[in-house]
Amino acid sequence: EAAVTQSPRNKVAVTGGKVTLSCNQTNNHNNMYWYRQDTGHGLRLIHYSYGAGSTEKGDIPDGYKASRPSQENFSLILELATPSQTSVYFCASGAGHQNTLYFGAGTRLSVL
Amino acid sequence: SQLAEENPWALSVHEGESVTVNCSYKTSITALQWYRQKSGEGPAQLILIRSNEREKRNGRLRATLDTSSQSSSLSITATRCEDTAVYFCATDARNNNRIFFGDGTQLVVKP
Numbered sequence A: 001e002a003a004v005t006q007s008p009r010n011k012v013a014v015t016g017g018k019v020t021l022s023c024n025q026t027n028n029h030n031n032m033y034w035y036r037q038d039t040g041h042g043l044r045l046i047h048y049s050y051g052a053g054s055t056e057k058g059d060i061p062d063g064y065k066a067s068r069p070s071q072e073n074f075s076l077i078l079e080l081a082t083p084s085q086t087s088v089y090f091c092a093s094g095a096g097h098q099n100t101l102y103f104g105a106g107t108r109l110s111v112l
Numbered sequence B: 001s002q003l004a005e006e007n008p009w010a011l012s013v014h015e016g017e018s019v020t021v022n023c024s025y026k027t028s029i030t031a032l033q034w035y036r037q038k039s040g041e042g043p044a045q046l047i048l049i050r051s052n053e054r055e056k057r058n059g060r061l062r063a064t065l066d067t068s069s070q071s072s073s074l075s076i077t078a079t080r081c082e083d084t085a086v087y088f089c090a091t092d093a094r095n096n097n098r099i100f101f102g103d104g105t106q107l108v109v110k111p
Helices: none
Strands: A004-007 A010-013 A019-025 A031-038 A042-049 A065-067 A073-078 A087-094 A101-103 A107-111 B004-007 B010-014 B019-025 B031-037 B044-050 B055-058 B061-066 B071-076 B085-093 B096-101 B105-110
Touching: A004 A087, A010 A019, A019 A031, A019 A087, A019 A107, A031 A073, A031 B096, A042 A065, A042 A073, A042 B096, A073 A087, A101 B044, B004 B085, B010 B019, B019 B031, B019 B085, B019 B105, B031 B061, B031 B071, B044 B055, B044 B061, B044 B071, B071 B085
Parallel strands: A010 A107, B010 B105
Antiparallel strands: A004 A019, A019 A073, A031 A042, A031 A087, A065 A073, A087 A101, A087 A107, B004 B019, B019 B071, B031 B044, B031 B085, B055 B061, B061 B071, B085 B096, B085 B105
């Protein structure tokens, strides 16, 4: 079965600190995505990737960087975390166009 | 503005009843997907319906797609308490691999 694993599941960070959220997929999918979910806003795309070494900006990339060092791993980096980045973050993988997205269980991030 | 939008924002039914969630979208698509998200979990796909399809079924679920009006619906028959979740429609765009989600419909199924 498709598997997307996010770590950590919960994170408390301080304002101005650096935060790295990790995602690993065992589906051998080319595409990976980072979304954030806030009450009343559904899922908003932050960054995505078509394969190892590639990253693309989504709809709300400001304040976030992404890294795709391998087919399996996709990280989301907050260089200078702010309270407005408090949210639940979801990673997903997909085989390509018209294909199902498989989501991880999410990371709950609180920036104090 | 959002490319996909579900309505109504919230629904409440009793077990055994049927329910329909609607979706309107704004972009030319190749496929529309319906996802369900239970509390504390990531979304999980229920149905994918391609632009050349008008209806798709998956057990108690039935999705329709009308590309002329850019709308879709997801119907659930014989609802169960475990159907309580947020339901999202998600659209792709013809020229890339991005998937756009609406804000979701919160469905509560009461015993």
